[in-house]
Amino acid sequence: MNWVIENLPLIGQRTLEHLALSIPPIVLSFVLSVPIGWLANRYRWSRGVLLTVLGLLYAIPSLPLFVVLPIILGTGLRDSVNVIVALTLYGIALMVRTTADALGSVSSDVTQSATAMGFSPWTRFWRVDLPLAGPVLLAGIRVVAVSTVSLVTVGAVLGIKSLGLLFTDGLQRNIVAEVATGMVATIALALVIDFALVLAGRMLMPWTRTVSPKRERRALPVDEAVTA
Amino acid sequence: MNLLVDAFAWIFDPAHQAGANGIPTRLVQHLGISLLVLLVASAIAIPVGYLIGHTGKGRTLAVSLTGGFRSLPTLGLLIILALWLGVGLEAPLIALIVLAVPPILAGAxxxxxxxxxxxxxxxxxxxxxxxxxxSKVEVPLGLPLLIGGLRSGTLQIIATATLADYVGAGGLGHFIFVGQKSNDYPQMLAGSLLVIALALLSEGIFALLQKLVVPRGVVANQSTDVRRPSSRRVAVVGFPTEERK
Known part of the structure; x- marks a missing residue:
């Protein structure tokens, strides 16, 4: 515990650096997965091609990807851009499949009704398909967020600043408390971001909040209510 | 792109083909660690997973365990075990087993x-x-998901085995860390490309395994189109061929 108290400013700084590396991939992979997921769901061929390519991308281990990206991006080996791009790619690889499946599970009765009501394809996508796919998208981005926060630490072996530096520094100086602090802080950060996503989901999708028993009774389908 | 050429030149350099620090030695180390861990993790995870799946007991625990492990930083686990157990093979092996059990358990x-x-x-x-x-119903029908679990478990093992050399365990990660220390980027790149090739190879083997091992009857029932069809009846007016089913 002494180590933690003496090094609070350092832990705070590393946490902020960790956040700066984690938030962009989470946001970017969500935003980019919507159009790519739409494309993957739209045509049978695009689904096969996109999901296969992204599946192979996801199979690439993180450290080798951090090392290879600089020659593609023209960045330095210790550039934090490498980590952000690599984790965005992983996020997209996970989220595109989720997005395609979520959009695909929207009942075509609903989409046809929306078209019949006069929705253009564009408005229908934003006001019918996407909101209905929302809960599944939320589940997907929560998985991406948690694994992103955990993967950021790997960059530390190349000297990229994050909570992971507490691991490498702890190993070099033989301080178990420092490594343990890094692990607890990383897991705590993942939980905080996860909680923030759940809150955001509740605010954006009020209809997914669990209904009280009273309201549930009112929501009975008409024919069942009549016979009851 | 010149660096990429250097990396390939490094891989095919005869000086790196033999000896304690040659590519074959490191590759065998990497494969040896990975296979051993895969065997031990499967021996633990598959029976436990089957027991949970068959009885339905302990499911909540298994779900939260597999979900919770996702947030566990692999590098931190590896290093904290190395500090406790000392430098060598023990720490990486335990860390790898701990990391490989959850996906295999989930698959089972x-x-x-x-x-x-x-x-x-x-x-x-x-x-x-x-x-x-x-043995005759649940195991064959559960094979596709079990192989999926083994597949992600193996990827996790190959990826983390790369990090294992950070605590002195050898394997292909050695080239990345030695290259880093001596500012030899082509060597780092070469090590990375070898690991990527190994990961993609394992991906390919599991894809093939999935095709070979899974009973034909199981595959026949799976629909490839996940899009939900409309519940309305298809109209029979006009040309039926124009109506999309």
């Missing part, structure tokens, strides 16, 4: 759970014993 129990309950009731009704239900 979700494979059993995915079996239609009516199929199991039918098996019981025709007089199968519990053991026969497990």
């Amino acid at each position: 129990y979700s494979g059993f759970e995915a079996v239609d309950r009516r199929t199991i009731d039918a098996a019981r009704a025709v007089g199968m014993t519990e053991w026969q239900i497990v």
Whole structure:
């Protein structure tokens, strides 16, 4: 515990650096997965091609990807851009499949009704398909967020600043408390971001909040209510 | 792109083909660690997963365990074990097993759970014993998900085995860390490309395995199109061929 108290400013700084590396991939992979997921769901061929390519991308281990990206991006080996791009790619690889499946599970009765009501394809996508796919998208981005926060630490072996530096520094100086602090802080950060996503989901999708028993009774389908 | 050429030149350099620090030695180390861990992790995870899947007991625990492990930083686990157990093979092996068990466990129990309950009731009704239900119904039908679990477990192992050399365990990660220390970027790149090739190879093997091992009857029932069809009846007016089913 002494180590933690003496090094609070350092832990705070590393946490902020960790956040700066984690938030962009989470946001970017969500935003980019919507159009790519739409494309993957739209045509049978695009689904096969996109999901296969992204599946192979996801199979690439993180450290080798951090090392290879600089020659593609023209960045330095210790550039934090490498980590952000690599984790965005992983996020997209996970989220595109989720997005395609979520959009695909929207009942075509609903989409046809929306078209019949006069929705253009564009408005229908934003006001019918996407909101209905929302809960599944939320589940997907929560998985991406948690694994992103955990993967950021790997960059530390190349000297990229994050909570992971507490691991490498702890190993070099033989301080178990420092490594343990890094692990607890990383897991705590993942939980905080996860909680923030759940809150955001509740605010954006009020209809997914669990209904009280009273309201549930009112929501009975008409024919069942009549016979009851 | 010049660096990429250097990396390939490094890989095919005869000086790096033999000896304690040659590519074959490191590759064998990497494969040896990975296979050993895969065997041990499977020996733990598959029976436990099957037990959970068959009885339905301990499911909540298994779900939270597999979900919670996702937030566990692999590098931190590796290093904290190395500090406790000392530099060597022990720490990486334990860390790798801990990391590989959750995905395999998830594959095993979700494979059993995915079996239609009516199929199991039918098996019981025709007089199968519990053991026969497990071995002749649940195991074959659960294979696709189990192989999926083994596949992500293996990827996790290959990726983390790369990090294992950070605590002195050898393997292909050695080239990345030695290259970093001596500012030899082509060597780092070469090590990375070798690991990527190994990961993609394992991906390919599991894809093939999935095709070979899974019973044909299981595949036949799976629909490739996940899009939900409309519940309305298809109209029969006009040309039926124009109506999309």
